[in-house]
Amino acid sequence: MIKKRRPSLPSKKWDLPVFVLLAVLGLSQFVLYACAATTPQTTVSVEPVSTEAKHWSYTGDTGPEYWYRLDPAYAMAQYGKSQSPIDIITSDLTVSSDIIGKPVFAYQETQFEVENNGHTIELVPMAPDNYITIDSDSYVLQQFHFHSPSEHQIDGKPFVMELHLVHKSAQGNLAVLGIMITEGAENEVFKETFAALPQEITHEGSSKPEVKINLADLFSGEQGMYRYEGSLTTPPCSEGVKWSIATQVIELSSAQIHAFNALYTGNKRPLQPRYERTVYFVE
Numbered sequence: 362m363i364k365k366r367r368p369s370l371p372s373k374k375w376d377l378p379v380f381v382l383l384a385v386l387g388l389s390q391f392v393l394y395a396c397a398a399t400t401p402q403t404t405v406s407v408e409p410v411s412t413e414a415k416h417w418s419y420t421g422d423t424g425p426e427y428w429y430r431l432d433p434a435y436a437m438a439q440y441g442k443s444q445s446p447i448d449i450i451t452s453d454l455t456v457s458s459d460i461i462g463k464p465v466f467a468y469q470e471t472q473f474e475v476e477n478n479g480h481t482i483e484l485v486p487m488a489p490d491n492y493i494t495i496d497s498d499s500y501v502l503q504q505f506h507f508h509s510p511s512e513h514q515i516d517g518k519p520f521v522m523e524l525h526l527v528h529k530s531a532q533g534n535l536a537v538l539g540i541m542i543t544e545g546a547e548n549e550v551f552k553e554t555f556a557a558l559p560q561e562i563t564h565e566g567s568s569k570p571e572v573k574i575n576l577a578d579l580f581s582g583e584q585g586m587y588r589y590e591g592s593l594t595t596p597p598c599s600e601g602v603k604w605s606i607a608t609q610v611i612e613l614s615s616a617q618i619h620a621f622n623a624l625y626t627g628n629k630r631p632l633q634p635r636y637e638r639t640v641y642f643v644e
């Protein structure tokens with residue numbers, strides 16, 4: 362009897378509970394989505410993180426493959442699905458849409474402090490005079506620094522170095538501009554900088570060289586750019602970072618490259634999987 366009745370259970374009976382279940386699932390999905398969409402953007406911080414962060418490096422047992430184990434705050438390094446850097450494949454780009462626009466640059470002559478933070482040479486502006494506008498939001502330049510060799514690759518090709526300009530919005534969101542570097546003529550904009558690289562790690566109270574730089578002389582921003590959603594390339598590898606990679610390449614002389622490599626070489630994170638991310642090309 363029971364067996365016979367089961368298939369003929371009146372479907373009406375199930376409509377309400379199923380509806381309630383679906384509604385609850387739908388609501389919880391929405392809450393999860395809303396949290397996922399907002400939380401990372403409010404927690405990202407400018408690289409590098411505070412001096413209290415756990416020690417990390419580019420080699421050995423504190424190297425990139427172990428970053429996630431050094432501190433629970435570095436978990437995204439292993440479990441994130443939107444990590445940087447990536448290999449940009451130029452045959453697989455989505456041409457700009459209305460939403461993904463080209464950054465507009467407002468750079469001007471500014472005094473910078475040159476720091477040696479133990480991972481790279483970093484220049485910190487002494488006034489918030491440089492900013493970019495990206496997808497209608499303003500991001501103020503926080504610092505810029507170098508990697509050798511490049512972190513991003515284009516069609517599997519690394520560059521001799523890569524410059525990262527890190528910008529932050531009033532809401533705390535990050536937008537990083539990456540510019541590839543090739544060996545060529547001496548770079549006049551960085552002439553003073555590379556002649557004054559601090560040989561020792563600089564600290565809070567250290568006296569640091571100051572240089573005057575106009576980034577507008579370095580980079581016009583007129584040429585096309587690749588854009589994608591990624592992460593910091595150093596711990597904590599926070600996601601929600603708007604990446605722009607310039608197609609315009611800049612040059613440093615062999616002497617300038619050697620001056621940097623004498624301090625840091627191999628300060629690059631390995632390429633990360635792209636997963637389902639779209640890489641845009643904006644003209």
Ligand SMILES: [Zn+2]
Nearest residue numbers: 506508525594
């Ligand atoms: Zn960087």
